[in-house]
Structures are given as structure tokens and as C-alpha cells.
Amino acid sequence: MTNVELPTAEASLALVGHLRERSPEFGALVDELADAAVALRHVGLTQWQMGRLGSSIEALLAALSLQPQSSDMWRDLASVYNASANIDAADSAIRRSLLLDPQSAQSWLILAGICDRRHDPAAAEAAYRRTIALDATIAAAHFGLGLLHFKQKAFEKAQHALSIAADRDPENGLVQACLGHVLFIRSDFEGSAQAFDAAARLGPLDPESKRKRARALTFQAMIEGSVAQALLNYPTLADGDPEDMTLIIRDAFSVLSASGHLEAAAELGRIRLAEQPDDPVRRYLLDAVSGTAVTAAPADYIESYFDRFAPQFDERLVKALHYIGPTVLFDRVRQHRTRFSCILDLGCGTGLAAEALSSGGPVLIGVDLSSGMLAEAEKKGRYTQLVKSEIVEFLTRSEARFDLIFAADVLIYFGDLSPLLAAAARSLVSGGLLALTLEIGKDADFTLLPSGRFAHTPDYLARLAASDFMVLDLIKDDIRLEAGVPTRGLYAVLQRH
Template identity: 45%
Template sequence: MTDEISAEDWLQQAVVASNEGRHAEAQEGFARALSMDPSLGEAMLGLGLSYMATRDFKDAVAPLRQAAATPDAPAIWHACLAQGLYMTGDFAGCAEAFERAAALEPLATNARLTHARARTFSTMIDGSVDEALSRYPALAGEEAEDIEVIAREAFAVLGVFGHAPAAAAVGAWRLARNPDDHIQAYLLQAVSGASVDRAPAPYVEAHFDSFADNFDHQLVDLLNYRAPERMAELVAGHADQFADILDLGCGTGLSAPALAQFGGRLTGVDLSRGMLDRAEARGGYDLLVQAEAVAFLDDHPGAFDLVFAADMVIYFGDLSGLFQAAEKALRPGGVFTLSTEAGADGWTLLSSGRFSHGDAYVAQVAGSGFELLEQERIALRHEGTAPVEGTLHLFKRRA
């Protein structure tokens, strides 16, 4: 007799853990099953799907590929591999995997639409936007989405996965059809590597107005954005009360609950009317103002004890003017805290239209008017296949 757990036992335990959302435990179980029986296709599939559930898409591809390569792999296994490849930006591989699935049985509607997007994006990468978009309706069938929607998605997705030339070509195609599109005009500059030192106000306003209704769901639920809470914790380590607080670039008011612990009067400032409407509905603010950040700071000298800028300075390259204005708006001893996307040296315009900043640059540009209290590296959010690394900075205005 033996009490040794078999590969099948590990497989069944892992399936239960996966179904109950215990993904780390599931991954260990699937891996143990495979260590005992490397040919166990169900364990390969389960491990890949468990990685998909935790958004570890790169890790998911290898076991999904192994599962799809097993003899007599069903169509759904090829479709699962296709989804994993899509989420890693391998659009040609995704389309091919869907086509292998379709050879076994007809694709479901969602799979067919994802296949159509993947093949369209792959053709764009190979160099022809017009050809790709002209072929899309036949690939997608009766449920085909509007070509403008596909082009918008292509521009965003191709940029995220580093296909800058293809993204630029799609952006130029879109801008030619709508020359007054402030969002596309700026993002085309960004993906083309133009020399720009901040996102223009018309872009910021139009961009955030366009997705104010879905902003919280996308940023918090899908991208796991938690910067305001952690920034507030850092601030609380140095002071527990502020009389006047400014939430700079307040958006939909995600920072308001974290700032409530400090008491005092809370003012929110944002360029987007749509975002401010959501912030008003959320509550927690004594005053909400539609204004440009630097101009507002300049117009309110000595008005605040805490300036809180979560996920806002990523739309500025050169931060010198912002720090000068923040110093002017803060009372002596006041705190300025901000989050930045991590960069190397100085600042860099990213293809996303945001800017990254080196930590040393941020500390240097703060100048003699501020004392650096703390810097902390964190994962700001997820994007594409990986977390976006960033830094939280905490400064005190010198007396």
C-alpha cells in the first residue's frame, strides 16, 4: 500500500482549486501533476488557464501550446492557446491557432471576432492598413464591428505591444479620416516619437471625457490600480492632519476616500468635465474645479497644506514648471506627493502618450524649495502583459 498522491489526484485537486479561484494552489497542483506525468494534456491546459486567470499571459502560453500540441487536442484547446497568444501580442500566432480550431469545429461568435481582429492586426504589422481593414468584414461575418472601432482598437493594441510603425500607420489612417480628432493627433505624435514635452490640454480633456463613465472599472477592476491608497499611507507616516488639501488631476475622485482620513477641506481639480461630474457623484469634495493644473496652482499661492497628484504628472514631460507652481501653492512645511511611471534618465514620451520619469530627475527638478521625504517603487497598474512600474514621491516644502 502507498499513500503517494498520483498525477491524476494532483490534477483533480488543482481543478477544484482553480474553480474556487485559488489560482496559486491550482498552479502548484497542475505543475505537480505534470512533473509526474508530462503527457497529461488536461494538466497542461489547466496550468495555462490558471495563468490566464492571474493575468500572467506570458507564462500561460507555453503550457497552452503544449496542450494544443497533444494528439487529438479538441478545438477548444487550440482556441484557448489563441486567446493566450492574443494577450501577448502574437497576433499571427493567435490567428493560426484559431484557424486550427476552426478546422475541427466552427468558431463561436466571440472566438470568430477575436480571430478576425488578430488576422487584421497581423496584416497591419506586415505593412498594409487598407488591405487589413478591407478584409476584416469577411473574416468577422455578420457580427463584424464598425471599421472605425477596429482601427481605434488596432492603434491602441499595436502601440501597447511595441508595433510602433504599424500603430503609426493606423493612426495616420484614422487622422486622415478625422483631422479634428485631438486624441488621435496627439497619440500619433507619441507613437511616432515626436518631440513633445507635455500632453496638450485639448487631448487630455477629450481623452478623459471620452471614457469617464468606464474609467473606474478599467483602471481599478481591470488594471489593478491602487496608487492613491498607498500614497495616502506614505503621507500618513509623516502627518495625520491637513487643513487644506488639493487633489490635483482628481479624475473621478478615486483618491477622495483615501484623503478623507486627513480631515480638512478637499478641493479637486481636473481638465475633464466628464471626470469632474463623476467625482461630484462620488462625493467627498468641498470644491471641484475644471482647470489646468499648473495654472490653478499659480492662481492659488499659499492655499494648500497637501498637494496630492496621483497618476497625473504622467501627462507632463518637463516637471520644472509643475514643481515651481506647487511650491508657490503650498504653505511652508506643506507636502507634495506624486506618482510617476518609472524611467531611466530625465523624462521620456512613451508610445501610450504618457511620460516616464527617472527618480533622480524628479528629485533634482524639485530643487531647493523641497525636501525629499520618501520614494517608493511600486507596480502602478497592469498594461499589456506586464505591470507598469512606477515611483511614489513624497516632498515637503521648505520654510
């Protein structure tokens, strides 16, 4: 943080004298206000309004040298520094203001914005909340907090804060548009369209908001009535800028599946499968939303789906869906052991866990069914060996023995886990660890979800593991986002008897 240095009082008074000589109006202003510091502040604020940030800062610094205990002038200076992108100086000035007046809601609001620009979300959130505690009517504080939560992908919190901001400042079209985007992510399509309509009444929507509004109205119509009719109406709702219909159908299927609107999703799935009846991805995902009984995802689905997904996998899963499975799971492993002689990354994908796992031992083998994913994993340069294989088949035929098998986001493609756990036990040395993640189910041992993944109950895992493993670690935590909502998962570390 940069400390803001003030000119000497003598220099500031000299400036006042110079301004008096050059500008009779300034002299009259000083006489009228009977205070040189206040007059200089007035000049500083006027220069700011005119866009002359350098002159504004000079005048405010001079004013503060004459009246350094003015919290308001320190706040003004912070605002001008912030506008000039001198974030360090802005931070220093606003903290000086808060030392003089810690009860100023406006100063806390400015600090929140500065912390946000400094990429310090914890400090920004604390400052926004302090602002609201001091004055809950400040819509900008709720808006800033909502945007902060949005960037953190905490969409429920973002919706709450933005809804308050919209209530406090109903004539702010930007707030309404941001609320529309959050509601869309949270699958409240009716509310999303209403928020976009409120924004449109206050000014023209940006192109992305117009597209989201058309999608929201179309998806809501699919939920309420005929999918076919909703698709026919979509070009009109898109107002002359329709997206490709294939893209709309694909995304509608994905979003409605994830948000639990399975009847509409199944109708979309049938449309998609009719277009490409031999597509294993479309066939399996239709089975998933239709409730077809299966015990594992078919190999042709796994291979085809992830081959297509591989180039965008890291970007989509980590950034868009906030996937944290490998990080949390490896942290749990390190609670029990840090060094291994031979590690197997089961279903390694693009190698999201490779950097962490390679730090744990000299040999790291990755196995995956998708050639596309293995090609991406190869780019990481962390694996001793990469093998294309179905994972149970690999474990069954391989003569290698491992002291850590790492299976993040892999068992979710198996309903019946008994063959996989038995094969893993065979491939582990005595005392070796099996680290895995599952999505948590409720009633049946395993359930096929509309996403095409399986959920399992903790009791089911414990029963299957009992014969070959001891449970070292079992925690519940978030794994990823699904329709804007965190998906709860089970993180387990098992030790081979």
C-alpha cells in the same frame, strides 16, 4: 469547511442487503468482487455517469463507511460533490483523500479546481503546481493554471502555462482557443491566429474567437505590409460577421501603438485624423506615435479625451488594465504620516483615490480639467470641493495651502515637470508631502510615449525636486498593464523643506 459524515457500517451493510434483494445483478456483483465496499463504489460511479448525483453520493458514502481508508473513494466523493455544487463538502472530501495519499496528482488537481471555485487563487495555484510537480504530463493542471493566471491578468504566465497545456493535449480545441486569446492580448498576432486555426481544426470557433482571429490576421498584415490593403481584406477574414470598420481602425491604432508597431500605427493615425481633422485627441496621439517633440499634453486633448472616457474610466482602468497606482501610492504615504488637515487630489479624475484620501483628513479638494471626470468624482461623495481647472494654473492662483498633495497618474501628461513641481512647492505648507507617480524612462529626462503619456527618469525627478523637497520614499513597482505587459512606474513621496 464542512466535515463529511459517513453512515454507520451497519447502515451501509443494511443497504447492501437491500440492494441484494432488489437487484440480483448487484448480488452477483458483490459476489464477483468479494467486497461490498467496492461494489458500492461501482454503483456510485455508475450513478454519477448517469447524472444521478444524489444516488451516487449515497452509494459512495456507504462504501466509505465500510472502507474509510480508501483515498480513491474519497476522491470520487469529492468529484461528485463538486459536480453537484456542494463545494464545502467537496473540499472536505478531497482533503481527506490527500491526508491518506498526499502523492496523488489527481487529488491535488481536484483540490485546485475546488479552490478556484472558492475564489482562493493562492491556494488554487499552489495545488495546480503541486499537481504538476507530481505529474507534469497532466495537461488539465497546466490548463487550469493558465486560466487562473489569465483571470489575474498575469498574461505572460498564462501564455507559458497554456502553451504547455497545448503541447500536452494538442487535440483540445478549448486550450488552443484560450491560448489564441492570450497571445492576442500579448500582441503576438501571428501566434494568436495560428492558435485559433488549430482550435478551428478541432471544432467550430465561438463568435468571440472568430472575431479575434480576424483581428489578429488583420493586425499582423498591417505590421507586415500595407494598412490600407489589410483593411480591405478584413471583411473577408471576418467570414460574414465583420465588426464596424471604425472600431477596427480605432482598436488597431491603440493596440499597434502600445505594442511598438509605430509605422503601422502612424498610418492608421493619419487615416483617423483625415476623418476628423479637428479632433484634438486624434491629432495629439498621431503626434505621439510619430515622435513629434512636445513638452506637455495639450489641454484640449486632456479635456476632450477624458470627457469621452469618463463613464467607462473605472471599469476600463481598474479591471481591464489592472491599474493600482492610487492604492500603492497611498500605502507609501501612510508609511510616513496618516493624518492631514487639508488634502489636494491633483488630477483627481473619477475619484479613484477619494475613499482612501478622505480617511486621512477632514478636507479633500479635487481638481481636474475634465468636466466628465469631475461628474463621476461627484458621485463618490467624498470630496469637500471639486474644481475644474488646469492643475498648474490652479496651484499658481490658489491661496489654499495643503499638507498633502496627491498626484497619481497626473505627471505623466507633462514632459517638463519644473513648472508643476514649483507650483506644488508653493502650495504646500512646510513639512507637507507631495505624493506622485511617474512612468519610468531610460535615457532622456523625459520621453513622449506612443500612448500619449510621458516617461521620466528617476534622476530627472531627483534633480528638479532637490531645491524644494526632501525625498522620503522612492520605489519602483507596476502601475498598469500596457498591451498585456506590466508598466513599471516610480512611486515617490517628497517632503517640502
